[in-house]
Amino acid sequence: MATLTMTTLDPQSKAARRGLSDLAIRNLFIIPTIIFLIVFNIFPLLYSLGYSFTDFRASSNAPANFVGLDNYRTLLNDPFIWSNFAITAKYVIVSVAGQVVVGFGVALLLNREIPFKGLITTLLLLPMMLSMAVVGLFWKLLYDPSFGIINYAFGLGRFEWLSNPDMALYAVALTDIWMWSPFVMLLSLAGLSAVPKHLYEAAAIDRAGPIYTFFRITLPLVAPILMIAIIFRTMEAFKTFDLAYILTSQPTTEVISIRLYKMAFQEWQTGMSCALAYIVLIMVIAITNIYVKYLNKVKER
Amino acid sequence: MRNRITGLVAGLGLTLACSTSVFAQELTIFWAEWDPANYLQELVNEYEAETGVKVTVETTPWSDFQTKTFTELNARGSAYDMVVGDSQWLGAASEAGHYVDLTEFFNKHNLGEVMAPATVKYYAEYPASSGKYWAIPAEGDAVGWSYRKDWFEDPKEMADFKAKYGYDLDVPQTWAQMRDIAEFFHRPDQNRYGIAIYTDNSYDGLVMGVENAIFSYGGELGNYETYEVDGIINSEQNVKALEMYRELYGFTPPGWAKTFFVENNQAITENLAAMSMNYFAFFPALTNEASNPNAKVTGFFANPAGPDGHQFAALGGQGISVISYSDNQEESMKFLEWFIKDEVQKRWAELGGYTASAAVLESEEFQNATPYNKAFYETMFKVKDFWATPEYAELLIQMNQRVYPYITAGQGSAKEVLDALAADWNATFKKYNRVK
Numbered sequence: 001m002a003t004l005t006m007t008t009l010d011p012q013s014k015a016a017r018r019g020l021s022d023l024a025i026r027n028l029f030i031i032p033t034i035i036f037l038i039v040f041n042i043f044p045l046l047y048s049l050g051y052s053f054t055d056f057r058a059s060s061n062a063p064a065n066f067v068g069l070d071n072y073r074t075l076l077n078d079p080f081i082w083s084n085f086a087i088t089a090k091y092v093i094v095s096v097a098g099q100v101v102v103g104f105g106v107a108l109l110l111n112r113e114i115p116f117k118g119l120i121t122t123l124l125l126l127p128m129m130l131s132m133a134v135v136g137l138f139w140k141l142l143y144d145p146s147f148g149i150i151n152y153a154f155g156l157g158r159f160e161w162l163s164n165p166d167m168a169l170y171a172v173a174l175t176d177i178w179m180w181s182p183f184v185m186l187l188s189l190a191g192l193s194a195v196p197k198h199l200y201e202a203a204a205i206d207r208a209g210p211i212y213t214f215f216r217i218t219l220p221l222v223a224p225i226l227m228i229a230i231i232f233r234t235m236e237a238f239k240t241f242d243l244a245y246i247l248t249s250q251p252t253t254e255v256i257s258i259r260l261y262k263m264a265f266q267e268w269q270t271g272m273s274c275a276l277a278y279i280v281l282i283m284v285i286a287i288t289n290i291y292v293k294y295l296n297k298v299k300e301r
Numbered sequence: 302m303r304n305r306i307t308g309l310v311a312g313l314g315l316t317l318a319c320s321t322s323v324f325a326q327e328l329t330i331f332w333a334e335w336d337p338a339n340y341l342q343e344l345v346n347e348y349e350a351e352t353g354v355k356v357t358v359e360t361t362p363w364s365d366f367q368t369k370t371f372t373e374l375n376a377r378g379s380a381y382d383m384v385v386g387d388s389q390w391l392g393a394a395s396e397a398g399h400y401v402d403l404t405e406f407f408n409k410h411n412l413g414e415v416m417a418p419a420t421v422k423y424y425a426e427y428p429a430s431s432g433k434y435w436a437i438p439a440e441g442d443a444v445g446w447s448y449r450k451d452w453f454e455d456p457k458e459m460a461d462f463k464a465k466y467g468y469d470l471d472v473p474q475t476w477a478q479m480r481d482i483a484e485f486f487h488r489p490d491q492n493r494y495g496i497a498i499y500t501d502n503s504y505d506g507l508v509m510g511v512e513n514a515i516f517s518y519g520g521e522l523g524n525y526e527t528y529e530v531d532g533i534i535n536s537e538q539n540v541k542a543l544e545m546y547r548e549l550y551g552f553t554p555p556g557w558a559k560t561f562f563v564e565n566n567q568a569i570t571e572n573l574a575a576m577s578m579n580y581f582a583f584f585p586a587l588t589n590e591a592s593n594p595n596a597k598v599t600g601f602f603a604n605p606a607g608p609d610g611h612q613f614a615a616l617g618g619q620g621i622s623v624i625s626y627s628d629n630q631e632e633s634m635k636f637l638e639w640f641i642k643d644e645v646q647k648r649w650a651e652l653g654g655y656t657a658s659a660a661v662l663e664s665e666e667f668q669n670a671t672p673y674n675k676a677f678y679e680t681m682f683k684v685k686d687f688w689a690t691p692e693y694a695e696l697l698i699q700m701n702q703r704v705y706p707y708i709t710a711g712q713g714s715a716k717e718v719l720d721a722l723a724a725d726w727n728a729t730f731k732k733y734n735r736v737k
Contacts, residue, residue, distance in 0.1 A: 058375045060397045060691065080702060145556040146492075146573075158489070163558030165710045249503045249559045251706055265368045267694040268375070268393075 052274035059268035071275035081259065081276070088255045091173055091244075092237040098177035099233055103184025104226065108218075110185070111192040125186065127179045136246030139175045143247075168250040172243055179243075180236070184229045191225035192218070220298075227295040231288060238284050256280055327355045328629055328636060330621070331370060331381040334360040337440050337582055340653040341385075347648070348639055354632060367504065367694075374399040374624065382627040383636075385439050385619045389505070391427035393691040394622065400435045401623040401630060403637075407434040410641055417441065420657035423686040424620030429525040436620025437637055438657035440582065443614045443680040444513050444604060445673065447569050447587055448472065448576045451598035452486060461485075472602045476517060476545055479576065479605050483552035486575035495552030497568035497577035500709060501561040502701040508687060509615040510578060511546050511704060513604050516613035516685045518542035523726065525688065528735040530726045535719035542607070543715040547708050558709045569599055580617040581677045585653055588672060601673035603680045616686040618655065657681075692733055699725040 010016065015025060052071055056064035075081050110121060127135070142150050143161040151159050161171040195218060203213045241257040260280065264273035330345070332338045338360045345356035359381065361369050367387065373380055374394065386394065394400045403425075407413065412434070413421050420438035427435055452458060453470055462470035466481050473479035483495030499510030515522070520538035523530035533539075550557070554573045557564070562583045568574035570593045590596040604614035621640070623633045639645060646658035650667055655677065661667050668675045688696050703722040706712040730736045 059371055059393055146554065158555045160556050160558075163556045163709065165706070249501060249705075250709075251502075251702065262698055265372070267692075267698060268371065269695070 048274040049278065051271050052278050054271045056271040057268050058270040064271065067271070071272045072279070075272065075276055075279060081256075083251075084254055084256045084259045087169065087252065088238060088240075088257075091169055091240065091253075091255055092234055094170065095173040095176045095180075095237045095240075096230060096233045098173060099181045099184045100226070100230060102177060102181040103229070104188045104222075106181065107185045107188035107192055110189060121186075121189070125182045128182045130179070132179075132242035133246060135175060135179055136243050139178075140247055143171055162248040162250070165250050165252040168248045168253045172247050172253055175243055175247065176237065176240065180233060184226075184233065187225050187229040188222060191222035194225075195221045223298045224295060227291065227298060231291045231295070234291065235284060235288060238280075238287070326353060326632075327357070328382045328632055329380065330356060330358045330383045330385060331373075332358055332360055332385040332619075333363045333366040335363070335582065336585060337654055338385075340649070341439075343652050344645070344649055344654065345636075348636065352635075352639075354636070356636065364503070374626075377626045379624070379626045379628055381624055382629045382633045383621055383623050385621045386436065387619055388423045388616060389687050389689045389693045389697075391425075391435055391620075391689045392693060395427050395433075395435045396691050398625055401625050402433065402435065403437065403623065404432070404434045406634065406637065407437075410638075412437065412641065415641065415659065416657045417659045417662055417681050419616070419681060419684045420618070420620075423616050423684070423689075424618065424657070427689055429689075436622040437641060438618075439621040439640075439654075440618045441655040441657040441662075441677075441681050442580050442582045442618030443616055443677070443684045444509060444578055445581050445584070445614070445676050445680055446576055446578055446602050446604065447566075447584065447673075448600050448602065449569065449574075449595065449598060450600040451595075452575050453600070458485075472600070473576075473605045475605050476514060476542075476607055480545065480548060480552075482575065483549055487552040489555070493572070494554040494568075494574045495576070496549055497553060497557065497560065497565045497574040498546070498549055499561055499565065499578055500550070500553075500557055500705075501559050502705040503559075505687065505697055506561040507705060507708065508697060508700050509617070511543065511700075511708070512615035512685070512687065513578065513613075514542035514546045514607075515539050516615065517604060517611055518545070518607035519609050519611040521685075522688065528690075528730045530723050530730070533723075534726065535716070535723045538607070538609075539719055540715045543704070543707070543719065547711065547715065550708050566593075569593065569595060581655060581673060581680070582617065584673045585671070601676050603676040613683050613685050614680045616684040618657075690733075690735070692729055695729050696726055699729065 020028075051064070053066060053068060054064035055067050055071075106124065110117060110124075114120070140162070142148050145151060145158045145160050145163075148161075150161070151157065160167070162168050199217050199221075200213065203217060208216070239257055240255055241261065244253050244255050245258055245261075247253070256276075257280070260273055260276050263269050263276060330341070332341065338358050342358040345358065349355050367390070370384055370386060370390075371393070374397070391400075395402075407425065412425075416425075416438045420441050421434075422429075424438040425434045425436045427433065453472070459470045462482075462485055465485065468478075470482065470485075473482055479496070485495070486493060487495035499506040501507055512522070515538070518538040518541055520536050520542055521533050523533050553560075554568065562579055565577045565579045566583055566586055568577045569587055572595070584601060586592045587599050588596055593599060604612065606612040621637070623630055623637070627633060640649075641658075643658065643660060646656045646661050650656040650658075650661050650670070656662065656667075662678050662681060668678050687693065690696070700722055703718050703725065707715065707718045727736070
């Protein structure tokens with residue numbers, strides 16, 4: 001398939017005159033990338049798999065001993081790790097659902113002829129262009145119970161967003177929703193503008209109501225692209241670290257990547273943290289696969 | 302043409318030779334980003350003027366300090382020649398061979414006597430009571446308290462306090478008095494609160510804060526020689542100390558759940574709290590009117606005593622160690638010989654550094670130099686510290702995991718929390734074969 005679409009080298013070109021075949025040029029471009037991937041991605045991935053079966057600690061001179069599945073057994077029996085996973089799951093659900101509702105809603109509002117549409121869209125995209133660390137730091141100020149503008153604006157008095165253990169995770173998710181809804185909005189807008197206008201015209205002629213039109217025309221046609229946005233956001237939310245780490249240190253917001261960071265770079269339990277990283281990797285792959293299966297199904301329709 | 306090439310090569314060789322000899326005269330000390338590091342840079346500039354050896358103090362924010370240091374050490378990197386490392390790193394860094402053994406240097410210069418005993422025990426020696434030394438006490442530090450003198454000395458407040466509690470409002474001598482004063486000044490409707498304490502659980506903030514209570518209540522974290530923790534970390538005194546810390550949390554400003562040295566100084570500068578816990582190293586900022594509008598009315602006191610008269614404080618501060626992967630170890634030792642001289646230690650104190658030299662600490666001149674030096678001197682002879690074993694980071698995280706939800710959200714009871722912590726620590730020590 002790929003060879004069929006590949007154009008052959010123009011015989012008049014400089015490269016052809018130097019005796020380079022199109023195959024040579026292809027290799028020239030691809031091989032460095034593949035080497036880079038192998039050295040920096042594949043090799044460490046396999047190497048850390050090996051470490052996950054040992055009691056290796058990067059901070060000590062002691063040799064790594066093979067411990068079999070001990071690390072995995074310890075981790076999966078640790079109630080703190082399970083609570084980290086439960087927190088992560090809750091965070092992913094709240095944060096991604098919020099982003100889809102807000103992002104898709106804003107996209108619906110923008111998907112019509114309004115003045116300054118381009119400007120409004122650009123301004124709405126600003127949050128996702130900021131650095132996570134910067135967003136974390138200034139939302140920490142916004143949430144401050146003594147001088148934060150959020151409590152002031154909504155008349156919440158001294159409501160404690162981040163130091164209340166039950167609220168802190170929602171506060172982090174809210175910040176994430178603020179930051180990443182524009183991403184969902186952008187993809188949804190692309191999907192919405194691709195819906196053929198004549199379908200709406202036909203629906204109008206048939207006197208279909210707005211709700212019926214939305215559920216039978218808009219949503220099914222936008223669904224594949226919306227699914228892609230959801231896959232991206234779920235993967236990102238699952239790996240979230242910076243926002244939660246900067247905003248608060250409540251145990252109720254200790255998502256799995258924070259626990260992993262502490263285990264790997266504060267406690268230096270290198271073998272154990274490799275095992276935890278693999279557990280997380282397997283989970284992310286499994287969840288993504290479910291989505292991809294569903295995406296293919298949606299596309300077939 | 303050939304001559305020209307030869308000349309060029311010779312010139313190049315000469316340049317290289319010169320530049321390497323210049324590099325050999327440079328030393329890099331790694332430390333965290335805070336005022337004492339700037340004072341140290343000023344001090345080492347004088348070393349350069351004397352000897353021609355350029356010394357650079359490289360810094361990184363506190364939050365990265367541990368990670369960055371150990372990443373470099375574990376990679377056996379030679380980027381730094383010396384590090385001013387935290388006391389609890391001694392075990393990890395010495396057992397892994399990251400630090401040069403300074404025992405000979407220590408004994409030769411009789412530093413066990415020259416430096417204050419507590420600083421030798423906690424900044425330099427590992428394992429406990431082994432007579433092996435890995436660092437030279439450099440920046441002494443401990444936790445003390447600042448308070449609002451104007452609030453304490455207000456006649457109306459004094460009368461009200463006496464009427465309510467039956468004794469005079471003054472600097473607290475015990476934790477019980479401190480609790481009363483915190484309760485007395487806790488007035489959320491006036492945006493005034495009783496007390497500021499450490500609650501940050503991302504490194505050792507909260508644990509240090511709790512240690513102040515535990516040690517003064519006569520408790521210990523465990524037996525540092527036998528690794529026994531049962532009945533020690535969950536002793537009756539420790540349960541009471543933890544309950545007291547939890548009670549004090551109730552008198553802190555709103556949102557006081559991730560606070561460390563920055564927030565605790567803000568509590569004084571922003572008129573939030575009557576009393577605030579902090580390391581002495583952060584007190585210079587409180588006596589400076591540029592950084593504290595209340596500088597004139599800010600006072601200081603040492604950590605109060607517990608119910609049985611014990612009075613201890615959590616140790617901060619660091620010792621300076623030579624890194625075994627450094628190419629300039631000899632030059633580093635020469636620097637340390639200069640650093641421990643009496644006159645240099647005196648100069649170090651003048652610049653704002655907290656010397657660990659017993660002679661300087663005991664001098665009248667030092668004790669009268671600032672409003673808090675006397676409290677610092679008193680404290681430095683009664684400090685205790687956290688575990689310094691190689692697995693200290695796991696112990697620290699376990700303590701944070703257990704204690705934090707109790708202090709900030711009242712989950713469980715102090716007894717349950719400490720019993721669970723004892724079990725965690727026991728399991729960790731078993732894992733590393735410290736106990737059977």
